[in-house]
Amino acid sequence: MARRGIGIIGTGKISGIYLKNLTGRFSKQVQVTAVADQHRESAEEAGALYKVPVFPDAAALIASPDVDIVLNLTPPQGHYQIALDAIRAGKHVYNEKPLCISRDQAAELLQTAADNKVRVGCAPDTFLGAGIQTSRKIINDGWIGKPLAAVAFMMNAGPENWHPNPAFFYKTGAGPLFDVGPYYLTALIHLLGRVTRVSGSAIMPVKTRTIGSEPLKGTVIDVEVPTHVAGTLDFASGVVATIITSFEIRVPSQLPWIDIYGTEGTLQVPDPNTFGGPVLLKRINNESWSEFPLLSEHACDCRGLGITDMAEAINEGRPHLASGKLAYHVLDVMHGFYDASSSGRSYKIKKDK
Numbered sequence: 001m002a003r004r005g006i007g008i009i010g011t012g013k014i015s016g017i018y019l020k021n022l023t024g025r026f027s028k029q030v031q032v033t034a035v036a037d038q039h040r041e042s043a044e045e046a047g048a049l050y051k052v053p054v055f056p057d058a059a060a061l062i063a064s065p066d067v068d069i070v071l072n073l074t075p076p077q078g079h080y081q082i083a084l085d086a087i088r089a090g091k092h093v094y095n096e097k098p099l100c101i102s103r104d105q106a107a108e109l110l111q112t113a114a115d116n117k118v119r120v121g122c123a124p125d126t127f128l129g130a131g132i133q134t135s136r137k138i139i140n141d142g143w144i145g146k147p148l149a150a151v152a153f154m155m156n157a158g159p160e161n162w163h164p165n166p167a168f169f170y171k172t173g174a175g176p177l178f179d180v181g182p183y184y185l186t187a188l189i190h191l192l193g194r195v196t197r198v199s200g201s202a203i204m205p206v207k208t209r210t211i212g213s214e215p216l217k218g219t220v221i222d223v224e225v226p227t228h229v230a231g232t233l234d235f236a237s238g239v240v241a242t243i244i245t246s247f248e249i250r251v252p253s254q255l256p257w258i259d260i261y262g263t264e265g266t267l268q269v270p271d272p273n274t275f276g277g278p279v280l281l282k283r284i285n286n287e288s289w290s291e292f293p294l295l296s297e298h299a300c301d302c303r304g305l306g307i308t309d310m311a312e313a314i315n316e317g318r319p320h321l322a323s324g325k326l327a328y329h330v331l332d333v334m335h336g337f338y339d340a341s342s343s344g345r346s347y348k349i350k351k352d353k
């Protein structure tokens, strides 16, 4: 079947691994037919390195007949408008996370896509990797009995010491919850099902951060979003989970990424911001943890797996896995933590339409 043409908008930090994988390991399934960035030199560099045509701007790329799917790798502030423009032009869209900044924007995007009969996909796709897929099989096959509870911890000192342009991480639409939380929440939802209610507390203890990485070292960033968020999630299955996402932890802790506790045992799920392991299981009466062999080949940095699945799903007429609907649920949960924190009441997730 014909390979779908992918046009990439945004050739910044994360674009390298997408370009490498989509022009490499996934090149039998998809073809990168265009790149564009508001910084023309950045797009030129990416185009030259991966031998992909360069377009002068997002609008020209969207209009190209060689582009079936727009891969939107701009910062969160660009996710809504670029995706909407692409959808209105009849193109499928795959956004980096979060799907959009607000629930209203995300709902409009999904409705417009449905009206235009095009697909919306969204990162993360790490949950399709070997680590989370192996974890899912262990749960489904009953190794931990009935899941009862879970914890998830994403705790670090923030990205301003490694990212070349880290200001957006502290602006609306990012912060630890919206930037890294989607990996943890998507994994939890994939493993445990739909969330029905959340509560949370969110704080912003420091109002400015200073960039430590080049080329903007010394620049002060105004913080707009909570940088430490603690929450609980009630799942439709009855499981209760606890989550912390934080850019305030200066000394790394020894807490797990995700633990799932069942009636028969405990599963340690690997870092959901990666595709690999280790997946560790300890059942009641086991003396030690056992490391499970990974059940798929997607254990390296396979970013691009989700959009490749979407391209194949379009050709095959089946649903894709890293879907806009799933990303909307994740977005709703994230806003739910903030809503609960500011209102002092838990937030009930609305039923799927």
Ligand SMILES: NC(=O)c1ccc[n+]([C@@H]2O[C@H](COP(=O)([O-])OP(=O)(O)OC[C@H]3O[C@@H](n4cnc5c(N)ncnc54)[C@H](O)[C@@H]3O)[C@@H](O)[C@H]2O)c1
Residues within 6 Å of the ligand: 009, 010, 011, 012, 013, 014, 015, 036, 037, 038, 039, 042, 057, 058, 073, 074, 075, 076, 078, 082, 096, 097, 098, 165, 179
């Ligand atoms: N950096 C990471 O490690 C990482 C990891 C996973 C996901 N992400 C996600 O990927 C997205 C991009 O992150 P990044 O780190 O690559 O950011 P970045 O700032 O390095 O790159 C973003 C690029 O988008 C371009 N851009 C912005 N608006 C544009 C527009 N209207 N038209 C054309 N180009 C435009 C910018 O010029 C820039 O080159 C974010 O949503 C982020 O959450 C980043």
